[in-house]
Amino acid sequence: MNKETLKKTVEAILFSSDTPLTVKELASFLDVEKSLVKEAMDLLAEDYKDRGVNLVAIAGGYQFLTSPNVYRFVADFHKRESKHSFSRASLETLAIIAYRQPITAQEIAALRGVQSVSQILRNLLEKNLIKIAGKKDVVGKPSLYKTTRFFLETFGLNSLDDLPDLKELGVEE
Amino acid sequence: MEDFANFEIEIQNFTGPLDLLLQLIRKHKLEISEISISEITDKYSRVLKKMQEMNLDIAGDYFVMASTLMLMKAKSLIPREKEAFEEMKEELIFKLEEYEKITAQAKILAEKLNARQKMFERGFKEDFVSKERPLVVAENGAFILANLYAGVLRRLKALEPDIIKKSKYTMKQVVSAIYDFFRRRKKARFYEIVKGKDKSYVVYSFSSVLELIKENILKGVQTSHFAEIILLKGKKYSYKERDRIISRYE
Structure with missing residues (x-):
């Protein structure tokens, strides 16, 4: 497959997908070098930079998303507001898990100064934003929680490394 | 007393006792490391009382914190309990500082979410x-x-x-x-x-x-x-x- 065809193919597959696709997934499906797929994606991202639809790096992959510049019109057209809403308490819990994973329920509760976070955890599990990733090797073998790939997608993060450093906010780590 | 008017709006927004404490500290523009336990105990108790008067459903966590604060205040008045008091105070300050980081992290997530929600994927109208x-x-x-x-x-x-x-x-x-x-x-x-x-x-x-x-x-x-x-x-x-x-x- 020549580069021009590869670029078009990658564009078409990405266009037809409603979830982010990774370079690895596409490379193994198309049976071409990862570097070539990455190159095609980067070229596409550049092509789409100033369009109504952008190719965005998200959850370790790439996805076509409408441009935030025209957000208002798209949202109004579909009569659609924010998709997910979170209470401050659940956002806090999610932040703790995101920044300190893997972490147990008890550790989360202690950090938040509350007795129990089980209801919130259940809710986040239900929403597929967190997952149980093994047990901690202490008495009682409590479950350890981690964020999911879906979490990255929902928050528009490419990877956990994308979470800003607290120093940027003027808070000492 | 002057801060009650504002609190009425915010009262339901506390995510827990540490949050309430932190907001009190911020409201009075204090440094976490320099709080006066006696003063913060009084302020905390007043807000809690106000919440009770408003018949809000208050989680037990808030009362646990209130009694911890009162215990600390009592200890601070007894000379031979000074060491125990300092230890408790240090722990509370540590917790508050940790919690402050969390609120900053939660804010980052909220911003990320907000930015992501301004972009739509294909078929975004489908349910979560x-x-x-x-x-x-x-x-x-x-x-x-x-x-x-x-x-x-x-x-x-x-x-x-x-x-x-x-x-x-x-x-x-x-x-x-x-x-x-x-x-x-x-x-x-x-x-x-x-x-x-x-x-x-x-x-x-x-x-x-x-x-x-x-x-x-x-x-x-x-x-x-x-x-x-x-x-x-x-x-x-x-x-x-x-x-x-x-x-x-x-």
């Missing part, structure tokens, strides 16, 4: 749940189903007196009805099967469905835990199997 991969009911299926069943009951708002009486339904009736459902279609939602029926029918249907899943006559699929269950014909779906199941209850 429908995007997730279906989850075939496994060993913990019964637990998941039990929770689901509780949800169904809530939804049906079935209000029946708590008297145990002989049911109007039989297993035979219910299993036959489920089979009738599948005569016309390949899949059904559990909710559809019991739609418009009373609580007792729901209970019968639910245990029948569990039985049918166990016997591989039906297959249960869920998009996520506690989500609605979708029923499909299983490997052993046949009228012969139906009669075999029914005969057990005769």
Whole structure:
């Protein structure tokens, strides 16, 4: 497959997908070098930079998303507001898990100064934003929680490394 | 007293006692490391009292913190408890500083979410749940189903007196009805099967469905835990199997 065809193919597959696709997934499906797929994606991202639809790096992959510049019109057209809403308490819990994973329920509760976070955890599990990733090797073998790939997608993060450093906010780590 | 007016609006926004403390500290532009326990205890107690007056449903956590603060305040007045007091104060300061970081992190997430929500993917109008991969009911299926069943009951708002009486339904009736459902279609939602029926029918249907899943006559699929269950014909779906199941209850 020549580069021009590869670029078009990658564009078409990405266009037809409603979830982010990774370079690895596409490379193994198309049976071409990862570097070539990455190159095609980067070229596409550049092509789409100033369009109504952008190719965005998200959850370790790439996805076509409408441009935030025209957000208002798209949202109004579909009569659609924010998709997910979170209470401050659940956002806090999610932040703790995101920044300190893997972490147990008890550790989360202690950090938040509350007795129990089980209801919130259940809710986040239900929403597929967190997952149980093994047990901690202490008495009682409590479950350890981690964020999911879906979490990255929902928050528009490419990877956990994308979470800003607290120093940027003027808070000492 | 002057801060109560503002607090009334914010009061329901506390996510816990540490949050309340932190907001009090910020409101008075204090440094966490330099708080006066005596002063913060008084302020905290006043807000808590105000919350009680407003008849808010206050979690026990707030009172635990209030008593910890009061204990610290008491210790601070007794010279020989000075060391214990300093230790407690240090711990509280540490907790508050940790918590402050968390609120900053939560803020980052909120901003990220906000930015992401300004971009739409294809088919974004679909439900949250429908995007997730279906989850075939496994060993913990019964637990998941039990929770689901509780949800169904809530939804049906079935209000029946708590008297145990002989049911109007039989297993035979219910299993036959489920089979009738599948005569016309390949899949059904559990909710559809019991739609418009009373609580007792729901209970019968639910245990029948569990039985049918166990016997591989039906297959249960869920998009996520506690989500609605979708029923499909299983490997052993046949009228012969139906009669075999029914005969057990005769």
